[in-house]
Amino acid sequence: xxxxxxxxxxxxxxxxxxxxxxxxxxxxxxxxxxxxxxxxxxxxxxxxxxxxxxxxxxxxxxxxxxxxxxxxxxxxxxxxxxxxxxxxxxxxxxxxxxxxxxxxxxxxxxxxxxxxxxxxxxxxxxxxxxxxxxxxxxxxxxxxxxxxxxxxxxxxxxxxxxxxxxxxxxxxxxxxxxxxxxxxxxxxxxxxxxxxxxxxxxxxxxxxxxxxxxxxxxxxxxxxxxxxxxxxxxxxxxxxxxxxxxxxxxxxxxxxxxxxxxxxxxxxxxxxxxxxxxxxxxxxxxxxxxxxxxxxxxxxxxxxxxxxxxxxxxxxxxxxxxxxxxxxxxxxxxxxxxxxxxxxxxxxxxxxxxxxxxxxxxxxxxx
Numbered sequence: 001x002x003x004x005x006x007x008x009x010x011x012x013x014x015x016x017x018x019x020x021x022x023x024x025x026x027x028x029x030x031x032x033x034x035x036x037x038x039x040x041x042x043x044x045x046x047x048x049x050x051x052x053x054x055x056x057x058x059x060x061x062x063x064x065x066x067x068x069x070x071x072x073x074x075x076x077x078x079x080x081x082x083x084x085x086x087x088x089x090x091x092x093x094x095x096x097x098x099x100x101x102x103x104x105x106x107x108x109x110x111x112x113x114x115x116x117x118x119x120x121x122x123x124x125x126x127x128x129x130x131x132x133x134x135x136x137x138x139x140x141x142x143x144x145x146x147x148x149x150x151x152x153x154x155x156x157x158x159x160x161x162x163x164x165x166x167x168x169x170x171x172x173x174x175x176x177x178x179x180x181x182x183x184x185x186x187x188x189x190x191x192x193x194x195x196x197x198x199x200x201x202x203x204x205x206x207x208x209x210x211x212x213x214x215x216x217x218x219x220x221x222x223x224x225x226x227x228x229x230x231x232x233x234x235x236x237x238x239x240x241x242x243x244x245x246x247x248x249x250x251x252x253x254x255x256x257x258x259x260x261x262x263x264x265x266x267x268x269x270x271x272x273x274x275x276x277x278x279x280x281x282x283x284x285x286x287x288x289x290x291x292x293x294x295x296x297x298x299x300x301x302x303x304x305x306x307x308x309x310x311x312x313x314x315x316x317x318x319x320x321x322x323x324x325x326x327x328x329x330x331x332x333x334x335x336x337x338x339x340x341x342x343x344x345x346x347x348x349x350x351x352x353x354x355x356x357x358x359x360x361x362x363x364x365x366x367x
Contacts, residue, residue, distance in 0.1 A: 040147055046132050047150035050157055051241035053125060055307040057315015060120045064316065066113045067332070068097055071121055072307060073320035075164055078118070085344040090337035097332075098323070122165040126190065129158035134192035138224045145228045149236070152224035156243045159217035160251055162187070166210055167258060186210040207259065214255045221248050230279070240303055246276040247305045276304055286353035 058064055059071040068074050080086045081101040088096040100106045100114055108114050136143065136151030143151075166186045171179040185204040194202070205213065225233065225245045233244075243251075249272035256265035284302035289295055299306060309319060322331020324338055342361035348354055 040144075043132055043135055043147060043150050046128055047153050048238070048242075050125070050128060050153065051307050052310070052313050053128065055309055055320075056313040057318040060117055060124060064318070066117065067317045067323075068113060069117055069121075070315065070318045070320065071125070072164075073323075074098075074118065074121065075168070076320065077323060078114075078168075085341050087339050087341045088336040089339040090335050092335035095332040096336040096338070118168050119165070122161045122168075123190065125161045126158055129154040129161065130190065130192040130194075133158070138220055145232055146236070148224050149228055149233060152221040152228075153242055155217040155221040155224075156248055156251065159214045159221070159255075160243075162189070162210070162217075163214055163251065163255060163258070166214075170207070189213060211255060211259045215252065218248055218252050218255070222252075240299055240306055241308065243305050244275075244279070246272050246279065246281070249275055250304065272304075289353060289357070 053059065054072040056071045058069050060069050068078075077098045078101045081098045084102060086102075088099060090096075093099065100108060106112075106114075110116070132154035133151060136147055136154065138148045138151040138155065140148075170186050171182045173179060173183065182204075184206050186207060187204055187210075188199075188202040189205050189210075190199060190202065221243075222245070225248065230245070249268050253265045253268035253272060256262070256268060280301055281304065282301050284300065288300055288302070294300075299308075309321070317331055319331070322328050323333055325331070326333050326337050328334060340358045340361065345358055345361050348358075
């Protein structure tokens with residue numbers, strides 16, 4: 001059976017589950033709060049290390065245990081599968097481990113990799129955010145703008161990580177499981193102020209409580225960025241691997257969208273666009289999209305926030321490109337051929353230059 005078009009031009013990655021290995025839980029291997037708070041240089045190192053952690057191969061286990069253990073990119077692929085936007089056209093589609101997020105035909109309980117790797121990934125990232133915030137109060141007038149900036153970054157990233165946790169694990173009504181007793185619940189909140197005893201009995205936040213918590217973090221980041229000033233932040237020259245004010249506005253829009261407050265979502269989305277354009281951003285062009293050498297591989301004016309691989313965080317089969325790029329013969333994608341699903345392809349307008357990126361799924365006999 002065939003489907004969809006290769007995402008080879010995307011130069012990115014796809015999927016996995018392995019029933020042949022014993023599932024084990026990771027052990028803690030974090031820097032202590034005291035270590036992070038011991039000096040400004042440690043705070044800076046932790047803050048500037050957040051982008052690398054977001055792309056770290058084998059991030060949770062710190063060794064080759066499961067190939068979907070790839071930090072944030074696992075969510076990019078998992079959500080694409082959950083939405084039914086992708087289909088493995090390859091004859092060896094069994095290597096498409098992320099396919100389980102679409103079919104749920106393999107182990108998917110609370111002790112499965114598909115449940116606890118996303119959970120542990122976000123909370124491990126949040127641990128770093130909390131360590132920074134335990135040492136940095138962005139409202140403290142005695143702190144330098146640089147240190148406050150690192151605190152604002154931690155607030156932004158923590159909000160993003162809790163947002164990812166929430167949309168991944170919040171129960172929703174469905175035809176298979178009665179979720180009526182937990183429909184309004186999200187995930188437990190752990191901050192820099194949470195004690196060990198509190199963590200042992202830590203109920204999940206309601207949707208309203210989570211919304212307020214996310215917006216509180218983003219508001220602190222927003223006010224700190226504005227107090228420091230765009231020119232001062234730009235002078236630090238840290239690039240787009242760290243969130244900007246436009247990203248903060250965009251995250252506020254996403255929070256409101258999740259909470260179904262569409263008027264505020266539209267307001268903050270427009271603020272994000274205006275802020276980005278004011279700082280030189282513009283939509284990607286057809287030439288950039290179709291460039292076989294730089295398309296999706298080189299940051300340009302359309303990118304607002306990104307993470308990338310280097311020698312320190314690239315993990316063998318455990319990386320986005322090896323899963324998503326059919327041309328990456330060293331990954332599973334050369335076996336699974338990740339392709340666009342017809343339902344998504346049909347939504348792309350004929351005049352949209354992105355339409356030519358994909359082969360028409362109607363050419364195949366799967367449908």
